[in-house]
Amino acid sequence: xxxxxxxxxxxxxxxxxxxxxxxxxxxxxxxxxxxxxxxxxxxxxxxxxxxxxxxxxxxxxxxxxxxxxxxxxxxxxxxxxxxxxxxxxxxxxxxxxxxxxxxxxxxxxxxxxxxxxxxxxxxxxxxxxxxxxxxxxxxxxxxxxxxxxxxxxxxxxxxxxxxxxxxxxxxxxxxxxxxxxxxxxxxxxxxxxxxxxxxxxxxxxxxxxxxx
Amino acid sequence: xxxxxxxxxxxxxxxxxxxxxxxxxxxxxxxxxxxxxxxxxxxxxxxxxxxxxxxxxxxxxxxxxxxxxxxxxxxxxxxxxxxxxxxxxxxxxxxxxxxxxxxxxxxxxxxxxxxxxxxxxxxxxxxxxxxxxxxxxxxxxxxxxxxxxxxxxxxxxxxxxxxxxxxxxxxxxxxxxxxxxxxxxxxxxxxxxxxxxxxxxxxxxxxxxxxx
Amino acid sequence: xxxxxxxxxxxxxxxxxxxxxxxxxxxxxxxxxxxxxxxxxxxxxxxxxxxxxxxxxxxxxxxxxxxxxxxxxxxxxxxxxxxxxxxxxxxxxxxxxxxxxxxxxxxxxxxxxxxxxxxxxxxxxxxxxxxxxxxxxxxxxxxxxxxxxxxxxxxxxxxxxxxxxxxxxxxxxxxxxxxxxxxxxxxxxxxxxxxxxxxxxxxxxxxxxxxx
Amino acid sequence: xxxxxxxxxxxxxxxxxxxxxxxxxxxxxxxxxxxxxxxxxxxxxxxxxxxxxxxxxxxxxxxxxxxxxxxxxxxxxxxxxxxxxxxxxxxxxxxxxxxxxxxxxxxxxxxxxxxxxxxxxxxxxxxxxxxxxxxxxxxxxxxxxxxxxxxxxxxxxxxxxxxxxxxxxxxxxxxxxxxxxxxxxxxxxxxxxxxxxxxxxxxxxxxxxxxx
DNA sequence: GGATAATCGAGACGGTACGTCTCGTCTTCTG
DNA sequence: CAGAAGACGAGACGTACCGTCTCGATTATCC
Numbered sequence: 001x002x003x004x005x006x007x008x009x010x011x012x013x014x015x016x017x018x019x020x021x022x023x024x025x026x027x028x029x030x031x032x033x034x035x036x037x038x039x040x041x042x043x044x045x046x047x048x049x050x051x052x053x054x055x056x057x058x059x060x061x062x063x064x065x066x067x068x069x070x071x072x073x074x075x076x077x078x079x080x081x082x083x084x085x086x087x088x089x090x091x092x093x094x095x096x097x098x099x100x101x102x103x104x105x106x107x108x109x110x111x112x113x114x115x116x117x118x119x120x121x122x123x124x125x126x127x128x129x130x131x132x133x134x135x136x137x138x139x140x141x142x143x144x145x146x147x148x149x150x151x152x153x154x155x156x157x158x159x160x161x162x163x164x165x166x167x168x169x170x171x172x173x174x175x176x177x178x179x180x181x182x183x184x185x186x187x188x189x190x191x192x193x194x195x196x197x198x199x200x201x202x203x204x205x206x207x208x209x210x211x212x
Numbered sequence: 213x214x215x216x217x218x219x220x221x222x223x224x225x226x227x228x229x230x231x232x233x234x235x236x237x238x239x240x241x242x243x244x245x246x247x248x249x250x251x252x253x254x255x256x257x258x259x260x261x262x263x264x265x266x267x268x269x270x271x272x273x274x275x276x277x278x279x280x281x282x283x284x285x286x287x288x289x290x291x292x293x294x295x296x297x298x299x300x301x302x303x304x305x306x307x308x309x310x311x312x313x314x315x316x317x318x319x320x321x322x323x324x325x326x327x328x329x330x331x332x333x334x335x336x337x338x339x340x341x342x343x344x345x346x347x348x349x350x351x352x353x354x355x356x357x358x359x360x361x362x363x364x365x366x367x368x369x370x371x372x373x374x375x376x377x378x379x380x381x382x383x384x385x386x387x388x389x390x391x392x393x394x395x396x397x398x399x400x401x402x403x404x405x406x407x408x409x410x411x412x413x414x415x416x417x418x419x420x421x422x423x424x
Numbered sequence: 425x426x427x428x429x430x431x432x433x434x435x436x437x438x439x440x441x442x443x444x445x446x447x448x449x450x451x452x453x454x455x456x457x458x459x460x461x462x463x464x465x466x467x468x469x470x471x472x473x474x475x476x477x478x479x480x481x482x483x484x485x486x487x488x489x490x491x492x493x494x495x496x497x498x499x500x501x502x503x504x505x506x507x508x509x510x511x512x513x514x515x516x517x518x519x520x521x522x523x524x525x526x527x528x529x530x531x532x533x534x535x536x537x538x539x540x541x542x543x544x545x546x547x548x549x550x551x552x553x554x555x556x557x558x559x560x561x562x563x564x565x566x567x568x569x570x571x572x573x574x575x576x577x578x579x580x581x582x583x584x585x586x587x588x589x590x591x592x593x594x595x596x597x598x599x600x601x602x603x604x605x606x607x608x609x610x611x612x613x614x615x616x617x618x619x620x621x622x623x624x625x626x627x628x629x630x631x632x633x634x635x636x
Numbered sequence: 637x638x639x640x641x642x643x644x645x646x647x648x649x650x651x652x653x654x655x656x657x658x659x660x661x662x663x664x665x666x667x668x669x670x671x672x673x674x675x676x677x678x679x680x681x682x683x684x685x686x687x688x689x690x691x692x693x694x695x696x697x698x699x700x701x702x703x704x705x706x707x708x709x710x711x712x713x714x715x716x717x718x719x720x721x722x723x724x725x726x727x728x729x730x731x732x733x734x735x736x737x738x739x740x741x742x743x744x745x746x747x748x749x750x751x752x753x754x755x756x757x758x759x760x761x762x763x764x765x766x767x768x769x770x771x772x773x774x775x776x777x778x779x780x781x782x783x784x785x786x787x788x789x790x791x792x793x794x795x796x797x798x799x800x801x802x803x804x805x806x807x808x809x810x811x812x813x814x815x816x817x818x819x820x821x822x823x824x825x826x827x828x829x830x831x832x833x834x835x836x837x838x839x840x841x842x843x844x845x846x847x848x
Numbered sequence: 849g850g851a852t853a854a855t856c857g858a859g860a861c862g863g864t865a866c867g868t869c870t871c872g873t874c875t876t877c878t879g
Numbered sequence: 880c881a882g883a884a885g886a887c888g889a890g891a892c893g894t895a896c897c898g899t900c901t902c903g904a905t906t907a908t909c910c
Contacts, residue, residue, distance in 0.1 A: 015860055015902070037343055041891055052862040057893065127342035130335055130398055131249055140401055148401075155420075164420050171402070172411055173420050175392035180384070183391040186342055186398075189352055189360075190383070199384055207419025208367075208376050208385050227881060253870060264883040269872065439876065439886055461767055465865060476888040481867065547766055554763035554822055555673055564825055572825075579844075588844050595826070596835055597844050599816035604808070607815040610766055610822075613776055613784075614807070623808055631843025632791075632800050632809050651855060651907065677896060688857040693898065 011058050023049035024056060025070035029121055032067060037124035042066075064128045064135045071121045072142055092154040098163045099201055101154065106177065106197035113185045113192065126186060148174060176204035223270050235261035236268060237282035241333055244279060249336035254278075276340045276347045283333045284354060304366040310375045311413055313366065318389065318409035325397045325404065338398060360386060388416035435482050447473035448480060449494035453545055456491060461548035466490075488552045488559045495545045496566055516578040522587045523625055525578065530601065530621035537609045537616065550610060572598060600628035647694050659685035660692060661706040665757055668703060673760030676703075700764045700771045707757045708778060728790040734799045735837055737790065742813065742833035749821045749828065762822060784810060812840035 027048035031040040042063050046053045060066045079090075093101050112118055129136035148171075155170035164173070177200040184190045239260035243252040254275050258265045272278045291302075305313050324330055341348030360383075367382035376385070389412040396402045451472035455464040466487050470477045484490045503514075517525050536542055553560030572595075579594035588597070601624040608614045663684035667676040678699050682689045696702045715726075729737050748754055765772030784807075791806035800809070813836040820826045 012859070015858095017861070020861075042893085043891060046862090050862075052860095052864095053893080054863090054895090055861065058860075123342055126399070127339045130339035130342070136400060140399055144399070144401060162422070165422050168415065168420050169411070172392070172408070173415060175395065175412075176388050176415055176420070179391035179395040180387035183387065183394055187338070187352055187356070188348060189356060196384070199381070200387075203380065203385060203388055203419075204416070205419055205421045207415075207417055207421075208380050208388070209417045209419075210374070210377050211423060223881080229882070232882075254872080255870065258883090262883080264881095264885085265872080266874085266884090267882060270881085436885070439884095441875095441887070444887075466867085467865060470888090474888080476886095476890085477867080478869085478889090479887060482886075550823070551763045551766035554759055554766070560824055564823055568823070568825060586846070589846050592839065592844050593835070596816070596832070597839060599819065599836075600812050600839055600844070603815035603819040604811035607811065607818055611762070611776055611780070612772055613780060620808070623805070624811075627804065627809060627812055627843075628840070629843055629845045631839075631841055631845075632804050632812070633841045633843075634798070634801050635847060648854065651853095653856070653906090656856075678898085679896060682857090686857075688855095688859080689898080690858090690900085691856060694855080 016059070017055075020049065020051050020055055021059075023051060024066060025073050027051075028066050028070045029074060032124050033116070033120045036120070037067070037127065040067075040124075064125070064132055067121060067128075068125055068135060068138060068142075071125055074118075074121070075143065090150060092150045094154060094157055096161070098154070098158045098161075099205055102151075102177065102201045103194075103198050106181065106201065107194050109181065110192055110194060110197055113181075123186065148178065151178065173204070177201050228271070229267075232261065232263050232267055233271075236263060236278060237285050239263075240278050240282045241286060244336055245328070245332045248332070249279070249339065252279075276337070276344055279333060279340075280337055280347060280350060283337055286330075286333075287355065302362060304362045306366060306369055308373070310366070310370045310373075311417055314363075314389065314413045315406075315410050318393065318413065319406050321393065322404055322406060322409055325393075335398065360390065363390065385416070389413050440483070441479075444473065444475050444479055445483075448475060448490060449497050451475075452490050452494045453498060456548050457540070457544045460544070461491070461551065464491075464548075488549070488556055491545060491552075492549055492559060492562060492566075495549055498542075498545075499567065514574060516574045518578060518581055520585070522578070522582045522585075523629055526575075526601065526625045527618075527622050530605065530625065531618050533605065534616055534618060534621055537605075547610065572602065575602065597628070601625050652695070653691075656685065656687050656691055657695075660687060660702060661709050663687075664702050664706045665710060668760055669752070669756045672756070673703070673763065678702075700761070700768055703757060703764075704761055704771060704774060707761055710754075710757070711779065726786060728786045730790060730793055732797070734790070734794045734797075735841055738787075738813065738837045739830075739834050742817065742837065743830050745817065746828055746830060746833055749817075759822065784814065787814065809840070813837050 024045060027045045028040070031044055031048060035044075040063065042053060042056055045051075045063075045066065046056055056066060060069070092105055095101055113122075125135070125139055129139040151174035152170045155164055155168075155173055158164040159166055159168070159170070164170075177197070180200055181192060181197060184192050184196075190196075236257060239257045240252070243256055243260060252275065254265060254268055257263075257275075257278065258268055268278060272281070304317055307313055325334075337347070337351055341351040363386035364382045367376055367380075367385055370376040371378055371380070371382070376382075389409065392412055393404060393409060396404050396408075402408075448469060451469045452464070455468055455472060464487065466477060466480055469475075469487075469490065470480055480490060484493065516529055519525055537546075549559070549563055553563040575598035576594045579588055579592075579597055582588040583590055583592070583594070588594075601621070604624055605616060605621060608616050608620070614620075660681060663681045664676070667680055667684060671680075676699065678689060678692055681687075681699075681702065682692055692702060696705065728741055731737055749758075761771070761775055765775040787810035788806045791800055791804075791809055794800040795802055795804070795806070800806075813833070816836055817828060817833060820828050820832075826832075
């Protein structure tokens with residue numbers, strides 16, 4: 001099925017300047033970190049990147065989309081560094097001990113959420129996504145859902161191993177420990193720490209009601 | 213003796229026009245609902261309210277603050293209508309059946325979150341709060357925390373009744389069912405329904421691991 | 425008859441800032457003199473005048489109109505200085521000697537045309553007027569025609585005195601010595617000097633054909 | 637020996653595409669006629685001519701120069717059609733009756749000035765020439781002066797025949813009837829017609845003063 | 849007639865200015 | 880003197896062209 005709405009006329013992507021593209025990513029991330037999202041302007045990004053404004057408008061429809069791609073690029077790069085080969089599917093560790101595995105992954109997430117390199121642009125994108133339908137969808141689809149899917153996979157493995165009740169829906173179950181962390185981080189409704197995420201895992205796995 | 217350091221010179225609140233104030237609230241909420249938060253401008257609010265721009269800038273530091281106050285006003289009014297007397301402390305119902313009580317309250321919350329009168333301004337404020345420190349703090353303090361405190365109280369009562377393990381921290385426990393709902397609503401990461409919130413309560417109370 | 429096409433909605437002229445208006449005139453004339461008309465930009469005028477761009481666009485539809493008004497203002501001021509009271513009707517001198525009177529006035533015109541304070545903006549406006557209908561009309565109506573009317577009056581007086589043939593149309597007659605000067609100045613088709621204008625008057629009054 | 641200081645490196649004129657050159661001329665003239673000079677852009681000319689922008693910039697320094705050459709080409713073509721062989725010297729008719737000859741030529745000029753095919757580009761070039769030194773010089777030298785020289789020649793012949801006073805300078809004399817027409821056309825300071833130019837010739841030849 | 853070199857159409861690029869929009873301040877007049 | 884009205888300095892918006900700079904793909908001579 002061909003593109004249903006060919007906005008203006010597509011520029012020739014094969015002739016695109018990779019130098020400019022990278023400079024724009026760098027400038028966008030730097031500016032968001034330095035002055036915050038609302039004070040980051042397309043004009044500012046262009047000036048900082050040493051690029052004409054039209055070069056931005058040629059390839060991205062809005063400031064939010066620039067930042068989204070820049071952040072996706074940053075995530076991909078840093079995932080490549082930390083993890084395995086590019087393109088290779090990731091998976092949560094599976095040592096057989098579900099609680100320990102989840103705690104370990106959440107501790108890494110805590111580290112990432114507290115890293116200022118990620119924090120400012122991620123928060124800015126999340127905020128924009130709440131209000132801007134299209135950005136929100138892309139943010140969720142490209143960044144959030146792939147992460148959540150890893151938890152689904154790990155929880156299903158745990159179900160196979162009899163460590164999780166078979167009637168539990170993994171897609172909902174993962175929210176018991178992921179969403180609280182997300183909300184505390186996004187809305188500053190509480191401190192986030194290893195202790196906190198460990199506790200979340202314990203509560204989620206074993207429930208609040210007495211086992212008696 | 214006059215104010216010794218008159219920063220801007222404080223306006224005389226006693227002479228404030230209540231007509232204008234209410235018109236500004238109404239205009240702000242109407243505009244956010246109609247055109248969305250980013251396209252809502254101070255100028256637009258003033259024009260719609262039949263008010264000079266300076267009358268807004270005299271009493272509020274920014275667009276976000278206007279909307280925040282307008283929304284607080286709306287919440288107070290609607291709480292007054294629905295609930296009890298103004299100023300009176302609210303509490304979650306306590307029928308002795310913790311699961312049923314929580315499910316009931318969350319179902320009411322689902323209704324509220326899906327009411328478009330609340331949805332647009334609430335989402336806009338939440339988004340602004342992610343990025344604007346001061347708005348975020350006030351949003352959490354004035355709207356979110358009071359609600360959460362009701363859950364803390366109810367959970368503590370359940371602990372007293374032996375329905376919740378005594379070592380559980382209620383402030384964290386409530387996040388197991390509140391945060392997932394919040395995230396799905398804010399970030400559109402999934403549908404929200406009575407079934408969903410019922411499931412969250414069940415999972416949270418009895419855990420994911422088999423009871424065996 | 426009221427204004428037939430109220431473009432946007434008229435700004436309130438009574439509240440107009442005279443400081444800004446004068447600063448804009450000064451900046452416009454200075455810039456045209458310094459960098460020429462095509463390189464004079466609205467943005468540049470605003471910056472030099474210490475004024476927002478919108479203040480220019482609020483009161484003038486285009487760069488050409490700004491410059492036209494600035495030049496009219498300059499002309500009015502300098503006429504006031506040199507000549508009599510403002511608003512008073514001017515007239516060419518009438519000593520009874522038509523040739524001498526015309527030569528005197530044209531010599532003064534030569535001086536003016538060679539004064540760089542006038543030359544650059546006048547030439548720029550004339551050029552714009554050739555191509556921009558509306559500017560051209562206003563340029564002619566407000567600057568050129570009033571001057572030419574003075575010649576018409578003087579020539580009619582000469583006709584009454586029997587110094588010019590009665591069947592001659594003064595409006596055409598004046599072009600015999602005014603237009604050649606104008607063309608040489610505008611298009612650099614020849615040098616302009618007292619000698620030249622004196623000669624033009626002689627040729628025009630007494631014709632090219634032998635009198636015998 | 638190659639060019640010792642190759643400024644840009646001169647393009648090889650022998651390999652120039654005549655197809656492109658003619659297409660550019662046509663496009664330039666058509667655009668000026670359709671949308672006016674200021675809205676005629678190099679990009680527009682290139683697009684309309686089906687030509688790369690660089691092909692224009694390779695051979696002409698500016699939009700004005702393109703139009704100037706295009707117009708010269710048009711003039712040459714139309715002169716060739718109407719007049720004699722290319723390269724042959726033109727001359728004004730000489731029937732012995734100076735007044736009649738001049739009136740005839742001026743009537744033809746009136747026709748040309750009112751032909752819209754010539755009017756728009758000619759006016760545009762004249763306007764540009766007022767402000768752009770180099771274009772102005774070339775416009776005058778290549779288009780205006782050759783025409784004026786014809787009048788000089790005819791007037792000199794008339795002097796030899798005793799129909800014009802011998803002390804009259806023909807280069808100035810011709811301006812008495814040519815410049816008024818030029819100014820009325822350029823600046824719309826009055827209507828142009830056969831009557832008008834006939835009158836100019838009469839006034840110029842026999843003067844304004846009574847012959848007594 | 850095949851090699852080779854420059855012109856060609858195309859269009860991305862770094863820039864500048866456009867004319868519009870909204871910001872938050874300042875000013876003027878009205879109730 | 881608070882408030883409505885709105886002009887003001889400021890500056891970002893998204894667009895249009897500028898003139899320069901690659902890109903292959905034709906030409907069009909020269910060997």
